[in-house]
Amino acid sequence: xxxxxxxxxxxxxxxxxxxxxxxxxxxxxxxxxxxxxxxxxxxxxxxxxxxxxxxxxxxxxxxxxxxxxxxxxxxxxxxxxxxxxxxxxxxxxxxxxxxxxxxxxxxxxxxxxxxxxxxxxxxxxxxxxxxxxxxxxxxxxxxxxxxxxxxxxxxxxxxxxxxxxxxxxxxxxxxxxxxxxxxxxxxxxxxxxxxxxxxxxxxxxxxxxxxxxxxxxxxxxxxxxxxxxxxxxxxxxxxxxxxxxxxxxxxxxxxxxxxxxxxxxxxxxxxxxxxxxxxxxxxxxxxx
Numbered sequence: 001x002x003x004x005x006x007x008x009x010x011x012x013x014x015x016x017x018x019x020x021x022x023x024x025x026x027x028x029x030x031x032x033x034x035x036x037x038x039x040x041x042x043x044x045x046x047x048x049x050x051x052x053x054x055x056x057x058x059x060x061x062x063x064x065x066x067x068x069x070x071x072x073x074x075x076x077x078x079x080x081x082x083x084x085x086x087x088x089x090x091x092x093x094x095x096x097x098x099x100x101x102x103x104x105x106x107x108x109x110x111x112x113x114x115x116x117x118x119x120x121x122x123x124x125x126x127x128x129x130x131x132x133x134x135x136x137x138x139x140x141x142x143x144x145x146x147x148x149x150x151x152x153x154x155x156x157x158x159x160x161x162x163x164x165x166x167x168x169x170x171x172x173x174x175x176x177x178x179x180x181x182x183x184x185x186x187x188x189x190x191x192x193x194x195x196x197x198x199x200x201x202x203x204x205x206x207x208x209x210x211x212x213x214x215x216x217x218x219x220x221x222x223x224x225x226x227x228x229x230x231x232x233x234x235x236x237x238x239x240x241x242x243x244x245x246x247x248x249x250x251x252x253x254x255x256x257x258x259x260x261x262x263x264x265x266x267x268x269x270x271x272x273x274x275x276x277x278x279x280x281x282x283x284x285x286x287x288x
Contacts, residue, residue, distance in 0.1 A: 039271075045264035054258025064265040073249070073266075080245040083160060083235075084228035087167040088175075091224045092217065094168075095175035100209075102176075103183040114180070117173045125170065129237045132166055133157065136238070158240030166234040167224075174223035182216025183209070215285045222281050226274055246270055 046064055049057045067073065102113045120128060135141050136156040143153035156162060186209065194204040210217075232247030241248075246266065253263030 042264040042267055045261050046268055048261050050259045050261050054260070056260050061261075064262045067262060068265060068269055076244050076246060076249050077269075079160075079243065080229055080247075083163055083167070083243070083245065084225050087164050087171070087228045088221050088225040090164070090168055091172050091175040092221060095172060095179055095220060096217070099176050099179035099183055102180050114177075117176050120169070121173065126233065126237070128170065129166055129234055132162070132169070132238055136162055136165070157238065158242055160239070160243050162238040163235050163243050163245075166238040167228045167231060170231075170234065171224045171227055174227075175220040178216045178219040178223060179213065182213040182219075186212055218281045218285050222277060225277065229274070230270055 045056055047060055047062070049059050049061050049063075051057045098117075102110055102117075105113060133140070137143075138153060138155075138157075140156075142156060146153055190208050190212075191204050194208050195201075199207070229245075230247045232245065232251050235241075235243045235245045235248055250263055250266045250270070253259045253266060257263075
């Protein structure tokens with residue numbers, strides 16, 4: 001007696017699902033292990049109490065959320081918003097003309113200019129921050145140049161101005177690149193048509209170029225504001241610890257005060273603010 005066994009062919013839809021799972025598995029594993037699990041821990045710590053010697057005591061409390069509205073922490077939040085917003089605004093004012101000029105260059109020079117824009121990222125972030133100390137310190141290059149001109153040296157380091165300068169230098173490329181991509185995609189015939197209809201260069205920019213590049217502007221502002229808002233390295237190095245931002249406060253609560261529940265609450269508040277900004281950017285970009 002012979003028994004015949006026939007292999008069942010795999011359906012195309014099942015094969016596609018299997019292939020999609022194989023390709024998605026590494027990325028999903030990364031997100032689950034390094035993003036969702038830590039985020040779940042942070043969320044769970046917010047409703048527990050700090051131990052006497054640090055750590056977490058698993059007793060339910062809502063005190064951590066009430067502490068968020070303490071004037072001290074609200075002032076730190078306001079300082080963070082002000083510094084990050086100022087750095088973003090200056091980056092936009094500097095980045096838009098830079099991106100516009102790069103977009104007008106011949107193809108060969110565009111590549112060179114873009115490489116020059118991203119070149120600082122090839123150097124360690126902390127080394128770049130310490131380089132500004134050499135420039136801005138009392139006997140630094142800037143004050144030495146002022147003294148050579150017969151001027152009095154000025155205090156450039158360990159203040160909010162130094163923090164804004166460091167953030168601007170660190171994240172300006174993140175403003176230029178999205179703006180360049182948005183400007184590069186513009187159809188030059190639109191500007192030519194505007195000029196042919198008698199519009200001035202400024203009117204063409206205001207009514208044609210700028211409205212069509214709003215998504216790039218929003219993306220660049222988001223790319224600069226988000227890391228600036230949560231940064232703690234630049235305020236520590238260039239601010240000398242005198243300028244407290246949300247990132248510094250979170251680090252202090254976790255590593256020095258060992259108050260993990262309140263540090264987690266601060267981190268959750270930071271995530272909530274950034275999530276609101278992301279949703280607002282997506283909504284405005286969709287309308288634009």
